[in-house]
Amino acid sequence: MTATPFAFRVEGTSGLARAGTLELPHGTVRTPAFMPVGTHGAVRGLHPAEVRRAGAQIILGNTYHLHLRPGEEVVAQMGGLHRFTTWDRPMLTDSGGFQVFSLEGLRKITEDGVTFTSHVDGSLRHLTPEKAMEIQWALGADIAMQFDHVVPGQASWELAEEGMERSLRWLARCRARHGELAGGTARQALWPIVQGGTHDDLRRRSLEGILRQGPWTGVAIGGLSVGEPKPVMHRVLDGLAPVMPAEVPRYLMGVGFPSDLLEGIARGVDLFDCVAATRNGRHGTAWLATGRVNVRSAALRTSDAPLDPECDCETCTTFSRSYLRHLFVVEEILGLRLVSLHNIRFLIRLGEEARRRILDGTFDPWRREWLARHEGSTE
RNA sequence: GGUGGGGUGGCCGAGUGGCUAAUGGCAGCAGACUGUAAAUCUGCCGGGUUCACGCCCUACGUAGGUUCGAAUCCUACCCCCACCA
Numbered sequence: 001m002t003a004t005p006f007a008f009r010v011e012g013t014s015g016l017a018r019a020g021t022l023e024l025p026h027g028t029v030r031t032p033a034f035m036p037v038g039t040h041g042a043v044r045g046l047h048p049a050e051v052r053r054a055g056a057q058i059i060l061g062n063t064y065h066l067h068l069r070p071g072e073e074v075v076a077q078m079g080g081l082h083r084f085t086t087w088d089r090p091m092l093t094d095s096g097g098f099q100v101f102s103l104e105g106l107r108k109i110t111e112d113g114v115t116f117t118s119h120v121d122g123s124l125r126h127l128t129p130e131k132a133m134e135i136q137w138a139l140g141a142d143i144a145m146q147f148d149h150v151v152p153g154q155a156s157w158e159l160a161e162e163g164m165e166r167s168l169r170w171l172a173r174c175r176a177r178h179g180e181l182a183g184g185t186a187r188q189a190l191w192p193i194v195q196g197g198t199h200d201d202l203r204r205r206s207l208e209g210i211l212r213q214g215p216w217t218g219v220a221i222g223g224l225s226v227g228e229p230k231p232v233m234h235r236v237l238d239g240l241a242p243v244m245p246a247e248v249p250r251y252l253m254g255v256g257f258p259s260d261l262l263e264g265i266a267r268g269v270d271l272f273d274c275v276a277a278t279r280n281g282r283h284g285t286a287w288l289a290t291g292r293v294n295v296r297s298a299a300l301r302t303s304d305a306p307l308d309p310e311c312d313c314e315t316c317t318t319f320s321r322s323y324l325r326h327l328f329v330v331e332e333i334l335g336l337r338l339v340s341l342h343n344i345r346f347l348i349r350l351g352e353e354a355r356r357r358i359l360d361g362t363f364d365p366w367r368r369e370w371l372a373r374h375e376g377s378t379e
Numbered sequence: 380g381g382u383g384g385g386g387u388g389g390c391c392g393a394g395u396g397g398c399u400a401a402u403g404g405c406a407g408c409a410g411a412c413u414g415u416a417a418a419u420c421u422g423c424c425g426g427g428u429u430c431a432c433g434c435c436c437u438a439c440g441u442a443g444g445u446u447c448g449a450a451u452c453c454u455a456c457c458c459c460c461a462c463c464a
Contacts, residue, residue, distance in 0.1 A: 044415075065415080092414095094414045102414090118416095145414075224413090225413045251414090253414040254414035256413050272414095273413095275412090276412065279413085279415065280411095280413095282419080285410095328418095333418065335418090
C-alpha cells in the first residue's frame with residue numbers, strides 16, 4: 001500500500017454520517033470506528049492478538065502515563081511503541097491533556113504548561129506543549145494529539161474560554177515543535193482539539209482558531225462527556241457539524257457508550273475512543289443489543305445462553321452467562337478479560353455496521369431502531 | 380472428674396447496664412463508571428408494614444431472676460475449647 005499517509009477519503013454519506021478510509025503509516029482505518037484505549041501500551045487485560053481479532057484497527061496510548069512508566073526513552077530504545085507492544089496496526093497517543101482534567105488536584109496550570117504531582121511516586125512532572133510533542137514523537141504513534149486544556153462540563157463561559165484560548169496557544173507551540181521533530185517526514189500526524197466546554201460560540205471560535213493554524217489531517221473534538229448532560233453534548237456536536245472540515249476525519253475524544261457512537265456518527269463523527277468498554281468490562285457491565293447486563297447478577301446463575309446471542313466475539317461464541325457470572329463471583333481475572341473483550345468487540349461491530357448502513361443508505365432508520373431497542377430495555 | 384476460657388444476626392467477630400436491631404469484616408443483593416490515579420467505588424443487607432419518616436414483631440446458647448431498663452449483672456442447666464487428672 002503506497003497511499004498518501006494521512007489521506008482521508010469519504011466513500012459515502014448518509015445525512016451528516018460518513019463512511020471513510022483513513023490511510024496511516026501502519027495501515028488503513030475504515031470509519032466510523034471505535035478505538036480501544038491502551039493507556040499504558042496495553043488494552044487493559046487483553047492480549048494484542050485478542051484486540052486484533054476483535055477487529056480493532058487502531059488503539060490509543062497515553063503520553064502522560066507512558067512518560068511516567070516506563071519513560072519515553074525506554075520505549076524509544078525498545079524500538080518505539082509499535083515494536084515495544086508488538087501492536088503493528090495504527091496507534092494514536094493522547095497528549096496528557098485529559099489528565100489536566102482527570103488529575104485536577106494533582107496538577108497546576110500555568111501558561112507555560114502543567115505541573116503534575118505524579119500519582120505514582122509524588123514527584124513533580126512538568127508537561128508543556130513542546131514536551132508533549134517530544135514524548136509522543138519518541139513513542140512514535142501514527143497520530144499525536146495536541147496538548148490541550150480540558151475543563152469540566154460544568155465550566156462557566158469564562159473558564160471554558162480560558163481553557164479554549166490556552167489550547168489554541170498551546171496548539172501553535174505543539175505545531176512548531178512537532179514540525180521540528182518531524183522535519184518534513186510523514187511518520188506522525190499532529191491533530192488539534194476543539195475545546196470550548198458547553199458553549200457553542202466558544203466551540204466555533206476554537207474551531208476557527210484551529211483552522212487558521214492548519215492545514216490538518218484530522219480534527220478532534222475534546223472536552224465532552226466530562227460531566228455535562230447528554231443533550232448538551234449533542235447540541236455542541238450539532239453546532240460543530242456544519243463547520244467542521246469535511247475532508248478530514250473528525251475524532252470525538254473519550255466518548256463512548258454504544259448510544260454515543262450512533263449519536264456521534266449521525267452528527268458526522270468518524271472516530272471514537274473510550275475506556276468504558278474495558279472499564280465496564282472489568283467491573284462486570286456488558287453491553288448488549290438489547291441494553292446491558294450486570295454479569296454478576298443472580299439472574300444469570302444458571303443461564304446457559306451466550307452473554308449476547310447476537311455477538312460474534314470470542315466470549316459470546318464460547319462461554320455461557322452462567323460461567324461468566326461464576327468467574328466474576330470468584331474473581332477470576334478471566335471474567336474481567338472476557339467481558340472487556342466482548343464490550344470492545346461490541347463497539348467495533350457497531351462501527352462496522354454503521355459503516356455498512358451508511359454505504360447502503362439505511363443508516364438513519366437502522367440507527368433509530370437500534371437506539372430504541374438498546375435504550376428501551378435494560379434486560 | 381477438676382480448673383480455666385467461651386457460646387452474639389448466613390459466616391467470622393466487636394460490644395460488658397440505657398446512646399443497641401446491635402461496630403467491623405466476609406458472603407449475598409443492587410447500582411455507578413465516557414481522551415484509565417479504577418480487577419474500582421457507592422448503596423442495601425432480622426421479619427412485617429410504609430413512597431418516606433415511623434410503627435409493630437422477633438433477636439445476643441436455654442430457663443429463671445435482679446433492675447425503671449439486660450447481649451451486658453445473678454442462679455441453674457445445656458453445649459464447645461484448652462489444660463490437669
